[in-house]
Amino acid sequence: MTDTWSTPYWPEGVPHDIEGYNKPLFSILDDAARDYPDHTFTIFNGGTRTFTRVKETADRVANFLAGKGIGKGDRVAIFLPNLPHYPEIYFGILKAGAVCVTCNPLYTAKELNMQLRDSGAKAVFCMDHPEFYPLTVQAIKKTDVATVVVCNVKSYLPFLMGFMGGLLGKIPKAASHEPGHIMYDEMVRNARPEAPAVTIDPMQDLALIIYTGGTTGVPKGASLTHANFVHNVMAAHAWTRIPHEPNGPAENLRKGGYHTYLGVLPWYHSFGMTLVMLWSTYTGSKLVCIPNPRDGDPPFTVVLEAVQKYKTTVMAAVPTIFIAFTNHPLLKNYDLSSLMACGSGGAPLPVEAAKQFEAKTGAIIFEGYGLSETAPLAALNPCNTETRKFGSVGFPVPGTDVKIVDLDTGTTPLPQGEDGEIAISGPQVMAGYWQKPEENEKVFRQIEGRRYFLTGDIGNIDGDGYVTITDRKKDMILVGGFNCYPREVEEVLYEHPAVAIAAVVGLPDPKSGESVRAYVQLKPGETATEEELLAFCKERLAGYKRPRSIEFREALPVSQIGKVLRRVLRDEELKK
Structure with missing residues (x-):
């Protein structure tokens, strides 16, 4: 295993491995119905079903x-x-x-x-x-x-x-x-x-085909087995240990109706499916159905109302949703104190956005990492503020191994601290892409006798064993021979008090090969000029990383789960 396993910061009480996941995915519903037959499961506009x-x-x-x-x-x-x-x-x-x-x-x-x-x-x-x-x-x-x-x-x-x-x-x-x-x-x-x-053979039989890659090209069907999901839910549950009362001991999420999950992420996507719909089933918890989180005037008001009305305790969301909470003009009108455990994923969580959400709501966010191809959870930060490390995605979840490999062949593990492609091995890794053998050859490698999935993400494992995502392999900007990662520039822009959402792309440049362009959505009621933000970046970034230009927009293009679509912004510029 990697150095992440020997870290002194591994969360207390969390096992390194998971057992008992070799069973049909529908068994988690059967078990909940057996153990909590009359407990409320789904909640929709006040209507409930057991x-x-x-x-x-x-x-x-x-x-x-x-x-x-x-x-x-x-x-x-x-x-x-x-x-x-x-x-x-x-x-x-x-x-x-x-x-x-x-x-x-x-x-x-x-x-x-x-x-x-x-x-x-x-x-x-x-x-x-x-x-x-x-x-x-x-x-x-x-x-x-x-x-x-x-x-x-x-x-x-x-x-x-x-x-x-x-x-x-x-x-x-x-x-x-x-x-x-x-x-x-x-x-x-x-x-x-x-x-x-x-x-059902849980290790071999497919439970799901989920289409992915639509943000970078033609969608491919990730084929996932029953065991992929059962393991992932059990790993998430084993990992998450929080106090349920002030100053209480850290424990796994209590089962049998104690918790209420907020269904703000779409369930067609692996993030919302596994860490909301399936996990709430596994724990015998209530599940609040929200068909359109942007409902309400202003948008996202329906989500704030749901948190207050149903006293939701568990919320998994993408960064843009946390940002929408933080910048909501009516936030002070709602009691969000019931929130206990918040998980962020789907896109890098800007550190400033996390700090602002926690300051305004009192909830704690733990950032994780995964892909549709890994059902999706692969790594997660410790669920305590002492060893959670902002800017990283924590450690591989139980049963999972992460290696950093060379960008060219994907077969050579790199030294600790060095940037390379993130490769994942574990029981949650998909069987392969549906009817696409040539695509499977591109993404799977045998390393030291184990099967690894090449994620297309660039990152490293630091000296303490934490995994850090530097950026998407395909989003990396090459400026005069230097690697510029969009996320690093975006993090700087997020530090500016007027910036709500930022996105950075690379555009063709005759002198440097590529140049950096930023797109910014300001917070409601805030103002800023391009000159002001360029000067702000100049104080904080090396010359080749600084945006050459910044465009202000009322809204940035996002996917259904709320991930900012850099590709769309880049394509718009190339068409011009």
Whole structure:
């Protein structure tokens, strides 16, 4: 193993390895329904469902799919936002022996069609909605999809809200439905609560195909097994040790309804799926469904309301969401004191953003690191303020090994402290990219008898064993032969009191090869000039790292999970 294992800062009480993850992913729902049958699981606009009811509905979904001839290894797509239907459908697909294909609900018909064709999906679950449903109808053309199930939210609302919403026409629904398409509620009523008997090999059988790489090129389907996810959830749980009362001992998150998870991250993405939907299932906790976190006036108000109303305790989010909290003009109006454990990932967490969030909310953020290809968690900071190291992503989680290897071949481990490509080995690493053997050859290496995944991220392991992400391999800027990492420049910009969000890209330059350009979104009510920010950078950065120019924008382009899309900014400039 690497030097991360011998560090004196390894969190007390956390094992180096995990056992017992060789089981079907749907077993975590069955276990929760057995142990906490009457405990609330999903919460949606005040409407609740117990673990027993969610399990029974998942069994009915599996029964329905089996009746449609869908079984072991077949692919079924979920094209939904964070609705309470999601865990029922997700686990139901797995109970049928099939493979979930989770689709971004903001996709266009063309993008969805590509995923349905590439995965060979035989069925799709979509939302009864004037935009989502017609888009699905368009997207299934020239695919293998023969079964479409349409999900309406009315039956998941409290009775009076559902009744009045239906009466006033406030509940979204499509104008009409195609013949043969099935309403979800009707399907649940008619199916038996009996999942078919399927034999799952958790280490080999796929649970999920999740498409990734869309921010850098054509999306590829990361194929992940049941054991990939069960291990990842168990590793996250074993790692996270926090006091549950002031000055109390550090302990794993209490099970059986003690905690409430905030469903602010999309569940189609591995970050929100594993560290919110699946972890809440594993711990028998409540799960608040938030279909669109940007709802409210101003945006994100619905999230603040949910934290206060449901007293959420666990929140996983991307940096832009923490920044949205910190800069929300109505933040002082809400009581966020229930928040106990906050995890950040999906993109580098600016140190200043973390400090401001903690100062304003009283919560503590622990930054982690992972990819869709690793289900996703690979490394995490210790869950205490004494050994958490800002700017790093902590240590590999139990059972995981991280090496820093050379950028050219990806086969030579580099000395501690030296920058190179981050390679990950562990039970959470995907089986491979769906039907793309040539892509698999590019990213997998055998090193010292273990299989490693090359992440495309640049980083190092410091003298204390902490893993630090320097930047994306593809985002590195080469200025006159010197390596400039966008994150380093962005961190400086975040230190300026007027800057809310910053993004840095490299652009072609006839003299230096590439030059640095920055894009900045200011905090509400704040002002700054380009000259002021350039001078600010000049005091803090070497000449080749300084932005040549800075453009101010009202908003920067972000992905569905809130990651700033440097590629979009770069492409816009190149088109000019």
